[in-house]
Amino acid sequence: MKRFVLLLLVAGLAGGGYYGYRHYYNGGEPARASAPAGPRTVPVEVAAVEVMTVNEEVEALGTLAADESIVIAPEIAGRVVALGFREGERVKAGQELVKLDTAILDAELKQAMADLGLARDTNDRLKGLVSRGSGTQVALDESAARLASSEARVQLAKAKLAQSTLVAPFNGVVGLRSVGIGDYVSVGKQLITLTNIDPIKIDFRVPEIYLSRVKVGQPVQVRVDAAPDKPFAGKIFAIDPVVDVNGRAIRLRATVPNPDLALKPGLFARLSIIVDQRENAIVVPEMAVVPDGIGKMIYVAENGKARRVPVELGKRLPGKVEVVGGLKPGMQIVTAGQMRLRDGAAIAIKDAIVRTSQL
Template identity: 45%
Template sequence: MFVRAPALLVAFALLCSLSSIQAYANEGPLVEVVKVERNLVRDELVTFGSLRPDESVMIRPEIAGRIAQLHFREGQRIEAGALLVSLDDSIARAELAQAQANLNLAENNFNRAQMLFKRGASNAQALDEANAQQQASRASLALSQARLDKTRILAPYDGVLGLRQVSPGDYLSEGQDIVNLEVLDPLKVDFRIPQKAVSQIRLKQVIEISLDAYPGERFTGEIFAINPRLDEAGRSQAIRAHISNRDGRLSPGQFVRVSVILAERPNALVIPEEAIMPVGEQLLVNLVVEGKVELREVKLGKRLAGKVEVLEGLQGDETLISAGWQKVRAGASVRTKVVEQAP
């Protein structure tokens, strides 16, 4: 009786072990599964461009003269109409006073000529000559006033000044550089697209730019001008967009990577690339339906970083095998471990 007990215990243990192995075999292998995600997917045309100021002008005098005073600091933000430079205006004021005196004399002569003509003491020719002299004196006064106004150089629009090229007391010739004025908000983005993509570009189309100075960031803009003529040498079309620069983080002259947004699908179906099983010309995924494997053919769209868009074959609520599908077959039972997709 005591001799048979150990044998019975061993047999019972073997039976339990076989049952466990059989149960494990029925459950199937362990695989990693993920849920189909819905993400924003964009079709983009990627090219390169550069930033330009929205407006840029070199401040120059229209008349020659000596600088009496500079009214700005380098790098200063100014408003349209602000006084930037005063030239010595002593000669211009003297010319204006002379022109005013000549006009007063011409007006008196004209009035006297009119009076004499009415009395019959003068002819029409003398009256016409007096009138012409009066008009010439008025024009001379306007010219002198314009020259005086040119001694005050004003800002043509709001912007930021650059580095000045002159100093107080310098004698300036006509058209000599004084200081550059830049409009930095918004900025222009100039870039080119190849001939084959011309039909995909339109006004008010959204673009995004990125640059090495701000890794991982994107700045949004909008196309506002398209050159109707293609470059004959490169067969490319010049495009110009506006981009906001309220915080002043961007600078003219920077080299940027430009992404033209051609289309957006905000609820696109996205799965990991490693879940795709190529079989000949077919692309399949392994779904898990009620604990068993089901094959499904899919049609893929845009490829992303480690992921891929699914255009056809999935509804969006499926669970599919992302790792371990090599050791399963259609209809087989599997054990699953849910993993999250990387962002």
């Protein structure tokens, strides 16, 4: 029995050795399972290079200010008898705002006119007498002086009467009043404010390096926190000829149309000024840019392969970036899967695969 078992064991070892020799060796060398199928492709996503207009902008902060703002105050004392406005409403130039009582002024004017008439008649009679040789030149000179004085008193009475009515010197919006009908006001008492905020002004500063790139009439975009979703367009109105030595900045003033009075003086504003505009600029998705040891690069899809192209970047946009050197219009760039690529690697565009499968 032992011999029989030993014989079976030897036969099994011999059969296994023969099987291994036939399947794993061929002429004394290891047999190769199969030949390589070809270079391995990397699935990627691509996008076309965009061509668009890119604006080079400088950001600034500023404060809104009224185009004109004054305090309406009387030049003479008197009692208020009428108000020709409502608080917060628009008024036009020449519109009556406050009217003072003129009873005393009217009487003073009538008296001055009567004195003037008498002085004129007296002067005319003295002229006749002097011409006939029965009057004196001294009396005529005194009469002429009284006539001139009477004329001056008439002019003064008329000026005071005109000052009894306060009118708007320009178009604007009146503020809150501090006077009412029946109040007695003294000379110089502040009654109301008149403000012109259409257009409205913005004072701001930019670094001195932009001195040669800003000019009068240049457009600006304005945003305020009070209306964050509504941009406003304006223009540079004036540039201060003196550079601020403390901040090394240029002081500028812009005007913004404000027909609906949405902008108010004192608001904080953010401005954007276009200092340069580049037509036909090349723009790519920001995700397509890959950093390397010395700069930035992008993979370009050409003839089923990825070509590594060093690029020079320009202005950054939301989700995109301008390329100022390295790419040309019409190129297909890799936007996804580029981290597994190397220069010259074979690629398979996912979009093309999906379209083929759908057909």
